[in-house]
Amino acid sequence: xxxxxxxxxxxxxxxxxxxxERKENVTxxxxxxxxxxxxxxxxxxxxxxxxxMGFDGNFGFYGAYGFIGSVFLVLVAKYGLRPIVKRSExxxxx
Amino acid sequence: MIEFPPGLILILGALPVPFLRxxxxxxxxxxxxxAAFVLLYSxxxxxxxxxxxxxxxxxxxxxxxxxxVFGYIFLIAIFLGVIYSLHVRAIEEHVSGLVYSGxxxxxxxxxxxxxxxxxxxxxxxxxVFLILASRTPEALAAGMRYLIIQVGSGVLLLAGLIMxxxxxxxxxxxxxxxxxxxxxxxxxxxxxxxxFPLLHNWLQDAYPQATPTGTVLLSAFTTxxxxxxxxxxxxxxxxxxxxxxxxxxxxxxxxxxENDLRxxxxxxxxxxxGFMVVGIGIGTELALNGAAAHAFAHIIYKALLFMSxxxxxxxxxxxxxxxxxxxxKSMPFTTVxxxxxxxxxxxFPLFSGFISKxxxxxxxxxxxxxxxxxxxxxxxxxxxxxxxxxxxxxxxFAHDSGKRPKEAPLNMLIAMALASxxxxxxxxxxxxxxxxxxxxxxxxxxxxxxxxxxxxLLFFSALAFTVLMRxxxxxxxxxxxxxxxxxxxxxxxxSILQYCVQTVGSMHSGIYDLVVRRCKRFVEQLYRHHGxxxxxxxxxxxxxxxxxVAILLVxxxxxxxxxxx
Numbered sequence: 298x299x300x301x302x303x304x305x306x307x308x309x310x311x312x313x314x315x316x317x318e319r320k321e322n323v324t325x326x327x328x329x330x331x332x333x334x335x336x337x338x339x340x341x342x343x344x345x346x347x348x349x350m351g352f353d354g355n356f357g358f359y360g361a362y363g364f365i366g367s368v369f370l371v372l373v374a375k376y377g378l379r380p381i382v383k384r385s386e387x388x389x390x391x
Numbered sequence: 392m393i394e395f396p397p398g399l400i401l402i403l404g405a406l407p408v409p410f411l412r413x414x415x416x417x418x419x420x421x422x423x424x425x426a427a428f429v430l431l432y433s434x435x436x437x438x439x440x441x442x443x444x445x446x447x448x449x450x451x452x453x454x455x456x457x458x459x460v461f462g463y464i465f466l467i468a469i470f471l472g473v474i475y476s477l478h479v480r481a482i483e484e485h486v487s488g489l490v491y492s493g494x495x496x497x498x499x500x501x502x503x504x505x506x507x508x509x510x511x512x513x514x515x516x517x518x519v520f521l522i523l524a525s526r527t528p529e530a531l532a533a534g535m536r537y538l539i540i541q542v543g544s545g546v547l548l549l550a551g552l553i554m555x556x557x558x559x560x561x562x563x564x565x566x567x568x569x570x571x572x573x574x575x576x577x578x579x580x581x582x583x584x585x586x587f588p589l590l591h592n593w594l595q596d597a598y599p600q601a602t603p604t605g606t607v608l609l610s611a612f613t614t615x616x617x618x619x620x621x622x623x624x625x626x627x628x629x630x631x632x633x634x635x636x637x638x639x640x641x642x643x644x645x646x647x648x649e650n651d652l653r654x655x656x657x658x659x660x661x662x663x664x665g666f667m668v669v670g671i672g673i674g675t676e677l678a679l680n681g682a683a684a685h686a687f688a689h690i691i692y693k694a695l696l697f698m699s700x701x702x703x704x705x706x707x708x709x710x711x712x713x714x715x716x717x718x719x720k721s722m723p724f725t726t727v728x729x730x731x732x733x734x735x736x737x738x739f740p741l742f743s744g745f746i747s748k749x750x751x752x753x754x755x756x757x758x759x760x761x762x763x764x765x766x767x768x769x770x771x772x773x774x775x776x777x778x779x780x781x782x783x784x785x786x787x788f789a790h791d792s793g794k795r796p797k798e799a800p801l802n803m804l805i806a807m808a809l810a811s812x813x814x815x816x817x818x819x820x821x822x823x824x825x826x827x828x829x830x831x832x833x834x835x836x837x838x839x840x841x842x843x844x845x846x847x848l849l850f851f852s853a854l855a856f857t858v859l860m861r862x863x864x865x866x867x868x869x870x871x872x873x874x875x876x877x878x879x880x881x882x883x884x885x886s887i888l889q890y891c892v893q894t895v896g897s898m899h900s901g902i903y904d905l906v907v908r909r910c911k912r913f914v915e916q917l918y919r920h921h922g923x924x925x926x927x928x929x930x931x932x933x934x935x936x937x938x939x940v941a942i943l944l945v946x947x948x949x950x951x952x953x954x955x956x
Contacts, residue, residue, distance in 0.1 A: 315720060318791060327857050334854050337847045346840045350761055353844075363848040366772040367855035374647035375866035382874040383648070389872065389881055 334360065394439040396451045397427035397462060398497025398510070401469065405489035409482050417477055420485060424470040427496070431462050438502055447562055450502025456829035457683065461499045461619045463827065464687045465492060467813070468611035468694060475698055475806035476604035487520035488608050495612035499619055503562045504552040504577075507620070511548055511580075514613055515541030521605030522597050530600040536877075537597035541613075544583035551576030567624035578625060585617035585668065586661050588637045592877040594661060595645075599653040599710075603701030606653060610660060610697050611690045618667045618686050627674025632755075635672055636766045639665030643773035645875060650868050652710040652782055653700050656693070659736065659778040662770055663689050669767065670751040673758055676830040681750030683828055688743035688817055692735035695810035696782060699729035702803050703786055706796035712781070712868040717791030725799050726787040728807035735814040737779035737849060738771060743814045745845065746821035746836040753834070772852045779849075780856050785868060 316322055338357050346354045353359070404423040411419055431454075440452035469492035476484060494517055498510035515538060522534035554573030556562050567574045579590075586594045594614070598606050625631060639662050646658035663685070670682030702725045703718060704710045719726040731742070738744035748771065755764040798804070817824050825832040859865040921927050 315717075315791075317719075317788060318717075327861065330850070330854060330857055334850050337843070337850055340843055341847075344839045344843050346844070347838075350756055350764070357847075359844045359847040360851040362768060363772045363851035364855045366769045367776050367852040368859065370643060370769075370773045370776060371647055371855070371859055371865060374644045375864075378644050379648045379866060379873075382645075383869070384872045384874060386870045386872055388874075 393430060394434065394452065395430065396440055396497060396500055397431045397466065398493045398495070398500060399451075400427045400430070401489050401493030401496065402513075405486045405493065408486050408489065416485075420473045420489065421470065423489065424466045424473065424492075428463070428466045428470075431459065431466065434459075445505065447503070447505060449506045450563075451497070451506055452500050453502030453564075454500065456827075457619070457622060457679075458499050460683050460687060460827050460829065461615070462496055464690050465496045465499065465612060465615075468492070468690050469608070471691075471694060471698075471806050471810055472604070472608045472611070474809070475607055475701070475803055477802040478800050479602075479604055481524055481602075483520050484524050484602060484605060487517045487524075488605075491517040491521070491608060492612060495616045498616050502564060504548075504555070504564050505562050507564055508545060508548050508552060511584075511616075512542060512545040514616060515545060518609060518613060521609055522601040524602045524605060525600055527600070533597045533600040536880075537593050540583060540593040544580045547576050547583070548580035551580060564623060566626065569625070569628060569630070574624075578621075578628075581617050581620045581624070582634075583617075584613055585621060585664055586614055586638070587634055587668075588641060589876050591638075591642070591661055592875050595642075595654055595657040595875060596877050598657045598660075599651050603704045607694050607697045607701060610656075610693050614660065614664055615686050615690055618664065618671070618682065621668065622671045622679060622682055626671055626679055628672055631668050631672030632760060632763055633672075635665045635668030635670075636763045637665070638662065638668055639770035640766050640773075643770060643777055645873060646773075646777035647781070648866055649873060650712050650870055652712055652715075652786060653697065653704070655712075655777055655782060656696050656700060659774055660693055662774055663693065663736070665770065666748055666751050666767060669763060670754060673751075673754050673760065675754055675758065677750060677757065677834060678754035680825075680828040680830050680832055680834070681747065681754055684747035684750060684824055685744075687824060688735065688747040688814075691810050691813045691817070692732045692743055695728060695732035695807060695814060696736065696778065698803065698807050698810065699725050699732060700782070700786070702799035702807070703796075705803070706799065707794055710786075711870065712785035712789075713870055715786045715792050715794070716789040717787070718794060718796065719787040720791075721795045722787070722798050724804055725807065726783065728804075728811050729783045729787065731811040731814055733779045733783050735818065737775035738845060739818075739849060740837070740842045740845060741815065741818045743817035745818055746824070747817075749836050749841065749845070750834055768848070772848055775849050775852045776856060780853065 338360055341356050401423050404419070408416060408420065434452075434454045436455050438450045438453050440450070442449050442451065469489070472488060472492070473485075476488065479485065491514055494510045494513035498507055498514065501507040501510055519534050519538045519541075522530055522537060524530075551573040552562065554576065555567070555571065558571060558573065567577055569575050569578055583590045583593075598609050601609055621631070642658040642661040642665075646655045646662070649655045649658060667682040667685050667689075670678040670685065672678075700710050702722070703715065706722070707715070707718075709715065735742040735744045738748045752764060752767055752771075755767060799807070821836055825834070856865070919925055
């Protein structure tokens, strides 16, 4: 990585994969995330939650909300919104 | 003690900037916000600076809790903006940046609607140069659309203020409400600047066209001035809760499929404004404190995110996600600063967004707005998704684009470092920010339960992103134009206009033809009778003239003789 920084601006260098780009490392990061998420859910047993509205005190509420909300967001944007609004890049250029 | 409007310090201080060079100019431009900040800090609450105009008393320096907190953050923003743009040679950018920020600060301290209107329009006119300075045809067109809409907002404000003046006899800028027509017009004026749904698209249209440095300033002032004005004039207006909820939710769908990363940030800016508008609509002390605190924190982290993308644009010439990736290798500092901004906007514990956004969510829950609370929670997960993950991921990581740009210039790095320090500082020590909020704060952001909830929400959103990426379901970054409400005036409106032009044009040419044909015929007839060959204009020989005169004389003489006898 040090040599690469010495290269001139914007010069394309031959693909030299950094640590983050190797497939096995990406898998490691993903697994680390899965483990952290599992621990966070289990913490629900340890930490007493003062649920103000009732339903937000349910086991795993925030995790499920975050996951389902995000998947909903991305899939609606991809399959619902993009087909309607996507035009070519020069749509307004005339 | 000096009592002078801090906004005017910046506006008047901008005037000598074109004549200054080198380090003198740098010091001068940095000294202006510092001086204004010190002055503002020393001012007690009250009205300090009045002038008479139009037979009215104009209050140019109304200092209270609400105006002070916005004044502080606007001065911090221009200070950071000046540092960030020190490398820029174009003098008009520096001048318009200072005048623009001064106008926004002036508006915040305006105690009456007339001076608010003057500053309101000045922000529009001064800021457009930050867009035009890009010097591209797209920027020129977007700048003109921006100017028309911004000035239009001011015209609505003027109309509303005249109606209120007529009704109440007062031009004081206090709570307005939507009971009168004038109040509705002013709400509309504020709503345009605050990018209410369907009035929003000038923001996503114009901000990505501005210069790398210009967008940083634009992101700070215009919309947050509108938030301040809404908090002053419409606190507790229930309609705002729903408007804000829609604002927080719908832009994030556009952000997911947008390829231009500065436009992604413009959509997420719109979404963050939604949180503040909800807070203003709820209108309790906690909610208004939350809106003000969120505006404060938001200005810094949003500027930081725009700074990091501006640095990428400055070095690579593009901010299209489809063209970027792997920049962390050669721009490591910018990468770290961008991630700090991303963590702040995502409201990770220990970052600024956490201690401000949660006040608004708590206020919504306290007042029983459970549905709105759910929408805001969804929007929180969504903002992490597109601003927290998408921006740093596609710019600095993802697939390696092969681009190896230099690290950002030193002045940009300093500005980003300061903004990052503020993001973390506010997140770790929220009491300093809580101390300057308009109302007394009795709120504890860091409880076990709250921290765990937020971390769960964010990590499971990250989990969703990871799963979608690894299964290939995440939508690819595509070079495209995504239609938004601007389509209504850029396509439909233009088609209607073209139809009108054609119809009026053909009517015009029809009438023109008819009139011209008639006139021609008239002239031709005139010519035939009176022209050089016309019967009336024929020349006669002089002899015949003399003969006719002689005949006349003879006739006259004959008649004369007849008369004598």
